[in-house]
Amino acid sequence: xxxxxxxxxxxxxxxxxxxxxxxxxxxxxxxxxxxxxxxxxxxxxxxxxxxxxxxxxxxxxxxxxxxxxxxxxxxxxxxxxxxxxxxxxxxxxxxxxxxxxxxxxxxxxxxxxxxxxxxxxxxxxxxxxxxxxxxxxxxxxxxxxxxxxxxxxxxxxxxxxxxxxxxxxxxxxxxxxxxxxxxxxxxxxxxxxxxxxxxxxxxxxxxxxxxxxxxxxxxxxxxxxxxxxxxxxxxxxxxxxxxxxxxxxxxxxxxxxxxxxxxxxxxxxxxxxxxxxxxxxxxxxxxxxxxxxxxxxxxxxxxxxxxxxxxxxxxxxxxxxxxxxxxxxxxxxxxxxxxxxxxx
Amino acid sequence: xxxxxxxxxxxxxxxxxxxxxxxxxxxxxxxxxxxxxxxxxxxxxxxxxxxxxxxxxxxxxxxxxxxxxxxxxxxxxxxxxxxxxxxxxxxxxxxxxxxxxxxxxxxxxxxxxxxxxxxxxxxxxxxxxxxxxxxxxxxxxxxxxxxxxxxxxxxxxxxxxxxxxxxxxxxxxxxxxxxxxxxxxxxxxxxxxxxxxxxxxxxxxxxxxxxxxxxxxxxxxxxxxxxxxxxxxxxxxxxxxxxxxxxxxxxxxxxxxxxxxxxxxxxxxxxxxxxxxxxxxxxxxxxxxxxxxxxxxxxxxxxxxxxxxxxxxxxxxxxxxxxxxxxxxxxxxxxxxxxxxxxxxxxxxxxxxxxxxxxxxxxxxxxxxxxxxxxxxxxxxxxxxxxxxxxxxxxxxxxxxxxxxxxxxxxxxxxxxxxxxxxxxxxxxxxxxxxxxxxxxxxxxxxxxxxxxxxxxxxxxxxxxxxxxxxxxx
Numbered sequence: 001x002x003x004x005x006x007x008x009x010x011x012x013x014x015x016x017x018x019x020x021x022x023x024x025x026x027x028x029x030x031x032x033x034x035x036x037x038x039x040x041x042x043x044x045x046x047x048x049x050x051x052x053x054x055x056x057x058x059x060x061x062x063x064x065x066x067x068x069x070x071x072x073x074x075x076x077x078x079x080x081x082x083x084x085x086x087x088x089x090x091x092x093x094x095x096x097x098x099x100x101x102x103x104x105x106x107x108x109x110x111x112x113x114x115x116x117x118x119x120x121x122x123x124x125x126x127x128x129x130x131x132x133x134x135x136x137x138x139x140x141x142x143x144x145x146x147x148x149x150x151x152x153x154x155x156x157x158x159x160x161x162x163x164x165x166x167x168x169x170x171x172x173x174x175x176x177x178x179x180x181x182x183x184x185x186x187x188x189x190x191x192x193x194x195x196x197x198x199x200x201x202x203x204x205x206x207x208x209x210x211x212x213x214x215x216x217x218x219x220x221x222x223x224x225x226x227x228x229x230x231x232x233x234x235x236x237x238x239x240x241x242x243x244x245x246x247x248x249x250x251x252x253x254x255x256x257x258x259x260x261x262x263x264x265x266x267x268x269x270x271x272x273x274x275x276x277x278x279x280x281x282x283x284x285x286x287x288x289x290x291x292x293x294x295x296x297x298x299x300x301x302x303x304x305x306x307x308x309x310x311x312x313x314x315x316x317x318x319x320x321x322x323x324x325x326x327x328x329x330x331x332x333x334x335x336x337x338x339x340x341x342x343x344x
Numbered sequence: 345x346x347x348x349x350x351x352x353x354x355x356x357x358x359x360x361x362x363x364x365x366x367x368x369x370x371x372x373x374x375x376x377x378x379x380x381x382x383x384x385x386x387x388x389x390x391x392x393x394x395x396x397x398x399x400x401x402x403x404x405x406x407x408x409x410x411x412x413x414x415x416x417x418x419x420x421x422x423x424x425x426x427x428x429x430x431x432x433x434x435x436x437x438x439x440x441x442x443x444x445x446x447x448x449x450x451x452x453x454x455x456x457x458x459x460x461x462x463x464x465x466x467x468x469x470x471x472x473x474x475x476x477x478x479x480x481x482x483x484x485x486x487x488x489x490x491x492x493x494x495x496x497x498x499x500x501x502x503x504x505x506x507x508x509x510x511x512x513x514x515x516x517x518x519x520x521x522x523x524x525x526x527x528x529x530x531x532x533x534x535x536x537x538x539x540x541x542x543x544x545x546x547x548x549x550x551x552x553x554x555x556x557x558x559x560x561x562x563x564x565x566x567x568x569x570x571x572x573x574x575x576x577x578x579x580x581x582x583x584x585x586x587x588x589x590x591x592x593x594x595x596x597x598x599x600x601x602x603x604x605x606x607x608x609x610x611x612x613x614x615x616x617x618x619x620x621x622x623x624x625x626x627x628x629x630x631x632x633x634x635x636x637x638x639x640x641x642x643x644x645x646x647x648x649x650x651x652x653x654x655x656x657x658x659x660x661x662x663x664x665x666x667x668x669x670x671x672x673x674x675x676x677x678x679x680x681x682x683x684x685x686x687x688x689x690x691x692x693x694x695x696x697x698x699x700x701x702x703x704x705x706x707x708x709x710x711x712x713x714x715x716x717x718x719x720x721x722x723x724x725x726x727x728x729x730x731x732x733x734x735x736x737x738x739x740x741x742x743x744x745x746x747x748x749x750x751x752x753x754x755x756x757x758x759x760x761x762x763x764x765x766x767x768x769x770x771x772x773x774x775x776x777x778x779x780x781x782x783x784x785x786x787x788x789x790x791x792x793x794x795x796x797x798x799x800x801x802x803x804x805x806x807x808x809x810x811x812x813x814x815x816x817x818x
Contacts, residue, residue, distance in 0.1 A: 005528035019796020181803040196753035
């Protein structure tokens with residue numbers, strides 16, 4: 001009886017571990033397996049990618065801006081480039097991508113700004129709380145990352161590898177490698193997500209048009225205010241500066257900017273006020289911000305923190321951490337004044 | 345600590361390995377330490393709450409037994425402390441918000457305090473479980489335990505601590521007190537349950553959850569898109585919550601415990617009463633035994649019965665969260681029960697077998713009614729609920745109809761294993777259970793293949809967006 005029960009348990013365990021090996025055989029029948037290696041092998045295996053937007057380099061070189069603003073929708077909803085140009089007298093070039101993260105900001109700095117050879121007075125990067133030391137934040141947003149990445153990104157890959165070098169990721173990656181799960185995902189995922197579209201639109205062109213329209217349907221302009229704001233909460237476990245700084249892209253950003261003779265201005269935006277006051281910051285986050293400021297300044301950067309700024313009242317905000325159109329204008333005015341103080 | 349993390353896997357393997365090397369008392373000490381480690385893993389201060397709740401309920405129960413003349417006093421102590429903590433952490437801001445609205449309406453502008461702490465996860469679950477112990481002792485249905493360790497293990501037993509199923513003291517405490525022996529067939533069935541649970545969570549719930557989140561994130565949904573989202577949410581909440589239960593029950597079996605079932609294929613329910621016999625069974629029986637029956641149940645006429653049902657469901661809704669939409673959801677189900685009963689009184693239905701043509705019609709109707717309930721549950725803004733209920737299909741464009749159908753099919757595709765299992769179980773109800781030891785090797789091979797298929801699906805279809813278990817927030 002006992003032997004029989006043990007055999008059943010072993011059988012179940014064997015089924016669990018052996019059956020997925022069939023993925024390896026299935027992958028051989030699929031062309032996705034012959035893709036080029038990723039520029040971030042620490043993150044993903046070979047995959048299709050969007051092309052690098054090389055025209056940004058020539059555009060920047062032609063434009064020769066005095067200020068460059070890099071960031072996601074936090075920057076986009078705060079800075080009006082035309083107004084900032086007018087107020088500072090420096091032509092402002094925005095390099096913005098909604099839903100982008102620090103890896104994209106680093107790549108935009110390195111592969112577009114520095115590669116263009118321009119010498120703006122400052123490159124300004126907007127971020128929230130612990131974004132700058134979390135290289136994995138939105139790194140899955142490959143649609144944006146691809147646009148700024150070259151064929152090899154060894155430094156960024158090393159940072160990602162250091163950050164993901166925990167037991168969890170190692171084990172998960174080992175499983176993925178053993179079963180070639182990532183390769184399988186590339187052809188199984190689209191098949192699963194697109195089968196209803198194939199059923200509704202048997203022909204490729206109307207299907208593609210439908211899926212494109214569906215993506216637009218869930219675009220930012222159709223989302224409710226709080227959802228549009230992407231209120232990704234800062235977790236205290238991320239607020240450990242010493243643990244994460246060397247496993248992030250932040251040292252690379254500061255190093256590359258310094259070597260290129262650029263002044264990097266890192267602006268921490270204030271999150272949405274609560275009850276008429278700036279949002280409460282945990283002691284861990286306060287310690288983190290103090291260390292971040294010291295680190296940035298020690299490495300030749302300028303650190304600006306909007307949190308607690310009395311001018312940033314709730315009426316500036318529209319949804320979540322985003323500012324309204326009027327708030328954007330007022331913020332740009334305040335920011336221009338602050339920038340003049342820091343960059344005479 | 346969450347089940348679908350490597351931390352839990354390592355923790356569980358270590359605990360189980362050490363556990364079976366210990367004698368009974370040692371096992372209980374390890375269980376308590378492991379449970380407290382599990383619970384305080386992210387926020388150690390949560391432990392103060394569960395430990396104080398345990399000590400107070402232990403002392404209150406002992407006091408009731410030692411001083412029968414002061415039983416009510418000790419019961420009141422237990423109620424006030426348990427519901428006081430629950431009320432403070434869960435309902436304080438809700439109360440203040442609503443008071444603020446009332447005062448503003450009356451022209452009084454008063455700055456009221458707001459609690460800036462997170463809700464301790466699982467507080468609603470372990471509070472109710474602890475209360476079942478003191479109430480049963482108060483009623484004389486259970487004797488007060490001398491061992492604080494046993495009571496503490498009963499309240500904090502980690503597999504079901506955060507999201508149930510809520511266990512009765514009369515059911516779980518004896519298991520804590522008795523010597524346990526490792527059983528391979530039980531462990532094997534626990535293994536199946538855990539694999540099925542992880543599959544439901546990572547492949548079904550998280551994938552359809554992304555659809556539901558997208559739809560409920562829209563500020564201008566159409567009728568078709570909205571109801572496709574509601575359908576996705578219905579699948580998500582069932583797959584998610586029942587997955588937690590399965591993992592809890594499966595991991596308990598490895599430790600020699602048996603937890604009660606919490607779901608019985610609720611989307612095949614034929615009427616509201618049937619639904620509540622199948623959905624979150626541990627919570628609905630708790631409310632039945634500790635709220636509905638003490639209120640008088642169905643003993644005092646139809647009018648009183650209807651009142652008792654409505655009160656019970658209102659409280660059940662409020663248990664889920666400090667928000668008016670949960671109250672609405674509870675009331676909605678209470679009203680459904682009352683209306684069904686009224687219909688039965690006016691038009692008594694003939695008794696039918698479990699599977700019949702009548703059932704084939706009743707099941708989709710009940711499922712549609714359940715979907716309306718999930719809309720109330722998922723939509724937190726009352727204005728959005730009103731807007732959603734006003735949506736009509738004939739206002740939609742062709743694209744919206746296609747989008748709704750696409751999202752519905754996508755959610756349905758993910759949920760096929762769930763439906764298949766439910767239908768299979770329903771058709772074979774009462775026949776031999778396939779996880780019994782005497783089931784043939786054919787079944788064992790099939791289950792091994794199913795485990796492999798589930799793990800394959802987890803590897804290649806797990807959602808890239810990892811969502812928390814929904815019931816963690818309650």
